[in-house]
Amino acid sequence: MICYNIFMTGKTHRTIGLAFGVGYFLISAKPEYQPATLFAVVGASYLGSLIPDADDAGADIWHTIPLGHSVGKISDPFLKHRNISHSLVGVGVYTIIVYTLLRAMPSYWAISIFPVLISSAIAYLSHLLADAFTVEGIPIFWPWKRNFGLPPKPFDGARIETGKWFENLLVFPLANILLLVLIFSNWQKIKELILK
Ligand SMILES: [Zn+2]
Numbered sequence: 001m002i003c004y005n006i007f008m009t010g011k012t013h014r015t016i017g018l019a020f021g022v023g024y025f026l027i028s029a030k031p032e033y034q035p036a037t038l039f040a041v042v043g044a045s046y047l048g049s050l051i052p053d054a055d056d057a058g059a060d061i062w063h064t065i066p067l068g069h070s071v072g073k074i075s076d077p078f079l080k081h082r083n084i085s086h087s088l089v090g091v092g093v094y095t096i097i098v099y100t101l102l103r104a105m106p107s108y109w110a111i112s113i114f115p116v117l118i119s120s121a122i123a124y125l126s127h128l129l130a131d132a133f134t135v136e137g138i139p140i141f142w143p144w145k146r147n148f149g150l151p152p153k154p155f156d157g158a159r160i161e162t163g164k165w166f167e168n169l170l171v172f173p174l175a176n177i178l179l180l181v182l183i184f185s186n187w188q189k190i191k192e193l194i195l196k
């Protein structure tokens with residue numbers, strides 16, 4: 001039996017999520033934004049790119065937090081991989097959680113909430129978009145359990161087997177190049193945002 005690795009790896013999701021989430025912010029950033037807004041955008045984009053796979057015990061996100069591996073193992077049997085987390089409902093839930101966390105931050109940090117919410121939603125959506133190109137597809141319209149993918153059936157033979165050469169030699173390097181280009185082309189903006 002052929003065993004497909006059916007989801008993209010964490011490193012690919014993280015890089016794509018940062019490129020899209022932080023990239024959107026850098027392109028649309030206004031001079032009045034405070035440094036904390038940039039840091040919140042990076043944090044929320046980073047988490048948003050990995051959280052959809054938090055329902056998998058082996059996911060990268062569980063290795064990035066203390067005791068995460070144990071928590072991941074405990075929660076694993078209760079959550080079927082690629083369920084609500086890979087849907088538009090999941091994007092909405094994550095955005096509400098980020099909003100609640102941002103409201104709890106000290107007001108003197110002067111975080112601009114709106115751009116952080118947009119960046120985190122974009123990073124989360126980038127994860128779903130990347131997974132949509134894989135063999136399994138995603139239940140984007142959960143609770144409707146049907147999986148959708150790109151390209152749609154009957155052209156699904158062109159979808160990506162992840163963890164293989166296409167992801168490792170093409171998607172991952174391209175995402176890194178995109179992220180670096182965005183950082184360097186917006187370097188002046190980043191400096192102005194941080195050195196306030
Ligand atoms: Zn995923």
